[in-house]
Every structure is written in C-alpha cells, then in structure tokens.
Amino acid sequence: MRYLLNNTLHRVLRAKKITNYERSFSTDHDVTEKKGLILGVYEGENNELSLTTSGKKFDEHLSGKLLEYVKGAREEIVDRRLKVFNNINKDFWSIAVVNVGKENAGYNQLEVIDQGLENVRLGAGIGARKLTQQGVKRILVESFGKPEQAAEGAALAVWRYQENRSKEHWRAIPSLELFDSSDADTWQRGLFKAESQNLARRLCDTPANQMTPLHFAQETVNELCPCGIKVEVRDKEWIESKRMFGFLAVARGSCEPPIFLDIHYCGGPPEQKPILLVGKGITYDSGGLCLKPCANMSTHRADVCGAACVIAAIRAANALSLPLNINAVIPLCENMPSGMAMKCGDIVTGLNGKTIKIQATNQEGRLLLADGLVYGQQTHKPRLIIDVTSMTEGTTKSLGSGATAVFCNSQTMWGQLEKASVITGDRVWRMPLWKYFTHQVTRFPSHDVDNKGHGDGAPCLAAAFLNEFISCVDWIHMDITGVGMKCEDKLLTYLTKGRMTGRPTRTLIQLLYQLACPSSDSKAC
Numbered sequence: 001m002r003y004l005l006n007n008t009l010h011r012v013l014r015a016k017k018i019t020n021y022e023r024s025f026s027t028d029h030d031v032t033e034k035k036g037l038i039l040g041v042y043e044g045e046n047n048e049l050s051l052t053t054s055g056k057k058f059d060e061h062l063s064g065k066l067l068e069y070v071k072g073a074r075e076e077i078v079d080r081r082l083k084v085f086n087n088i089n090k091d092f093w094s095i096a097v098v099n100v101g102k103e104n105a106g107y108n109q110l111e112v113i114d115q116g117l118e119n120v121r122l123g124a125g126i127g128a129r130k131l132t133q134q135g136v137k138r139i140l141v142e143s144f145g146k147p148e149q150a151a152e153g154a155a156l157a158v159w160r161y162q163e164n165r166s167k168e169h170w171r172a173i174p175s176l177e178l179f180d181s182s183d184a185d186t187w188q189r190g191l192f193k194a195e196s197q198n199l200a201r202r203l204c205d206t207p208a209n210q211m212t213p214l215h216f217a218q219e220t221v222n223e224l225c226p227c228g229i230k231v232e233v234r235d236k237e238w239i240e241s242k243r244m245f246g247f248l249a250v251a252r253g254s255c256e257p258p259i260f261l262d263i264h265y266c267g268g269p270p271e272q273k274p275i276l277l278v279g280k281g282i283t284y285d286s287g288g289l290c291l292k293p294c295a296n297m298s299t300h301r302a303d304v305c306g307a308a309c310v311i312a313a314i315r316a317a318n319a320l321s322l323p324l325n326i327n328a329v330i331p332l333c334e335n336m337p338s339g340m341a342m343k344c345g346d347i348v349t350g351l352n353g354k355t356i357k358i359q360a361t362n363q364e365g366r367l368l369l370a371d372g373l374v375y376g377q378q379t380h381k382p383r384l385i386i387d388v389t390s391m392t393e394g395t396t397k398s399l400g401s402g403a404t405a406v407f408c409n410s411q412t413m414w415g416q417l418e419k420a421s422v423i424t425g426d427r428v429w430r431m432p433l434w435k436y437f438t439h440q441v442t443r444f445p446s447h448d449v450d451n452k453g454h455g456d457g458a459p460c461l462a463a464a465f466l467n468e469f470i471s472c473v474d475w476i477h478m479d480i481t482g483v484g485m486k487c488e489d490k491l492l493t494y495l496t497k498g499r500m501t502g503r504p505t506r507t508l509i510q511l512l513y514q515l516a517c518p519s520s521d522s523k524a525c
Helices: 019-023 053-061 065-072 074-081 113-134 145-156 182-207 213-227 236-241 244-252 295-321 365-380 392-401 411-424 433-441 458-467 505-517
Strands: 036-043 049-051 082-091 092-099 138-142 175-179 230-234 259-267 275-279 281-285 325-335 348-349 355-357 384-389 404-408 429-430 474-479
Touching: 019 065, 019 392, 036 113, 036 175, 049 053, 049 065, 049 074, 053 065, 065 074, 065 082, 065 092, 074 092, 082 113, 092 281, 092 411, 113 348, 113 384, 113 411, 113 505, 138 145, 138 458, 145 182, 145 325, 182 213, 182 295, 213 281, 213 295, 213 325, 244 295, 244 325, 244 348, 244 355, 259 295, 275 295, 275 429, 281 295, 295 384, 325 365, 355 429, 365 384, 365 458, 384 392, 384 505, 392 429, 392 458, 404 411, 404 458, 411 429, 411 474, 411 505, 433 458, 433 505
Parallel strands: 036 092, 036 138, 138 175, 275 325, 275 384, 281 325, 384 474, 404 429
Antiparallel strands: 036 049, 082 092, 230 259, 259 325, 348 355, 404 474
C-alpha cells in the first residue's frame, strides 16, 4: 500500500532578515500590536552585569536608561535570570532582559557541554516564554552572537500542545524575528531545528486514540511528501509476506493493524551509500500481558518518540538541503493485552533466522526493531545505522533526563555524536557494548536470543540483543527513554514541564549535518 502526494502544504518557517538596526524601530506596524524584545546581559565578577552588543546599541537609543534599569534589578536578573521592563520605549510593549551567563563561556569539560551556547538557549527561552505569557504577539530576539541557538531556545519555548482545546481557548503562538543582525541564514537553521523538534513533540503528545499506527503514517505523509520525500506505507499483508514474525508478535495483541514505513530522502548522488535511520513506533505501550503500572500509563503514548525523532530529523535534513542519502524504516503498532496477545515464553523467528524467546511482553521494542534493522540492512545496504528508541526504564534510572544512553560499535561515529551533543546541549553518554552482555542474552540451550536476558543492566542487555541483528556496519543505538518522553523538571527553560520533549531531535539533526559537511566550511552544505 502506498500513499501518494496529497494536497497538504509543507509548513516552512520564514525568518525575517533585519539588515538595518533602525528598521526595528519602524512605526509602520499596528500600534495596538503587542511587540516584545529580548536583550541580554552578561554576568561578571561579583555578579556585576554588562549589556551585550545589541543591548548597548539599544541603551544608546534610550539615552542610557536601560542600563540604569538593569542595575536597579541586578539581584532579580542574577537570581531569576530575567527581568521584564514595560513601557520604557514606544516601539516595544515589553523588553525582556535575560542573563546569558559569562561573556566568554565555552566548552565545559566536566559538564560535556558548550556552556556559552546553552546559556543563549536558556536565556532566549525564558525571555520568549515570559513575553508570551504577557500576551506579546511579535517577539524580536537579539542574536547574543549566536543566532542559531537564540532561535532554538525561543522557538522551543513558545511552542505549546493545544490541539484538543476548544478553538476559543487557544493561545496564540507569537512570531519570532531576528533583531539587530544580518545573519538570517544561521537564525533560519536554528528555526528549522527547533520546528523539527516541535513536530516530534506534537507527534508524541497526541493521545493514542488520535495517533494510531495509521494516523502516524498519515502524519508522516503530510509532513514529508510535500517536500518530495518518498514515503512507502506497507500494510499487514506485506509485513506477513516479509516474515517479520517478531514485529507481528507485538502487533497481534491490538485490533489496530500494524504499519511499516519505508522512507527515502535522496539528497546525495545515487552512488552514495545511505544512512539508515530506524525508529521504534509503538503508538501505545500498555506492556501487553506484562501490564505497566496504571499510574503513569498515559505517558506511554510517547513510546513512539523514536519514530517521531526520525521523521523530524528527515524533514530537517530536507529543509537544510543536506547532501546525504537517508533511508528510514519505522515499524508501527500498539502493544496491548488481549486473547491474541503474545505470551511470556513464546518463541518467534527473526528476519535473519534467529529464534527469539519472549520472556517479557513489556520489552517489545527490541522485537520489532530486530526485524526493522535486518530489513533495512538487506534492502538499503547502508554505511551507517542509527536506531532511536525508548527501550528500557533502566536508562531513566541511571541517567534520568540528563542524557541519551548511546551504544556504538565505532569510535569515529561516537566522536561525531558526542560533538553534536556538545553543540546542541542535548547530551549523550556512551554505555558499554561488551561481550559480557552478549552472553547474557544468547547463552540459552533452547533458543538463539532472549528478549530479557539474565541479570541486571537492562539498557546494556537490550543493546546486546539488537547487536545480534547487526551485520558488519557502523551502528549507533540511542536509548532515549529518559530524555524523549515527558519533561519532569524546569531545568531547561525552553521545554515545558509536563509535556513531551521531542529530544534528542536536534542532536540527531546536528549529527547528520556534520556527516554531510565534514569540512569546517559550513558553506559546503
């Protein structure tokens, strides 16, 4: 079954390029429009504050009043990172002054992050959110010298999930513009990355009855086909013909039919070997017969977060015109208890001929990913495989929402991924892919591989299981259980507590960007 290009228009953000500082003070706009501005201050020794370059220009326009106000609110800006001033300039309803940390902040080896870039995201995010709460409809954001990160923080912060609210209760999402900078291309790249992560957030946050496998497939078609990306949607009959028995075992507990997506982005020359992305697409995970606790079961609508990140990354690759060939395979189904559901102790045969014993039905992701990985290798002959999946609660217990757990069989690829995470601020942490764990999932007298294995270390056992379905090719396994689902804290001001995060979409995009443009000259893309 194949969906053809429909009439849905591709939604692309258009950044407005401000090349002249004085144009920002034009009075040609509607005077009733609430217009806001985000400016920054650096924090120096003894908590002394100094304005950024754009802030100094604006302060000159106000004859020094802004710096005077900032000094008067020093404690609040240091402690809360933000102070909003209203009615101090006729052109702006509100001016948010945000604390972006030390002026020369850079790579923090202990934190494994570029602190300067992350401070800009946090500052732009907290400023944009506060202005949105005040009803500002048009927000201008200074670049802080890092327009891509400013765009990311602001665009992530103003997003909200409200599709199921009555239209009269919807809160308008303000427009974002770059202030006092001509670097619109870098600003635009940040908007593309943030908008892609927001797409992943929406796909994850949609209730499971509105985001069934078929609905997810339609959303994929709506988002990718208008860009010229080929999306093949396969039905249950096709899946059976391919003998994907691990995938089918998971799907048979639900009356929602399974779907298999095969996606093709052709940005490179035909002879270039593709990168294969594999996303876990469980649109609702009840745990099957090994039922999950009821208290937080609604959160598991986001068990599709791996697939959502893959779709978002491919859309961003197209928006950025990356010269890569990318294929993606996404098995989509629900994991539900029923009289037809897989049972503990069942044995199925994977697509590569290995027998798999199902010890725990709530560890279903590795079953469908095993078939997806083998199919992708046999069909697309990739040079690199990246699978993105919410695999085990053990990842959350060990890393929380601090970092994505990564298992990788290539030191080079790990180095690239770590570099990408430093840039995006969405960190990764390498976990062991040792033979010790391989033995824990393969040394059984009655079958080849076990979907639970012996002993502790669930994330490592899951990776060892998947490794049994990887041939001689570079492979990155990203377990995003802790980072990809609901945001549980307020540490990241550009993400909304209690909503899905869409992480680590930007890190995946940045990795693809680096692989497409290995030279230091970004104009190569």
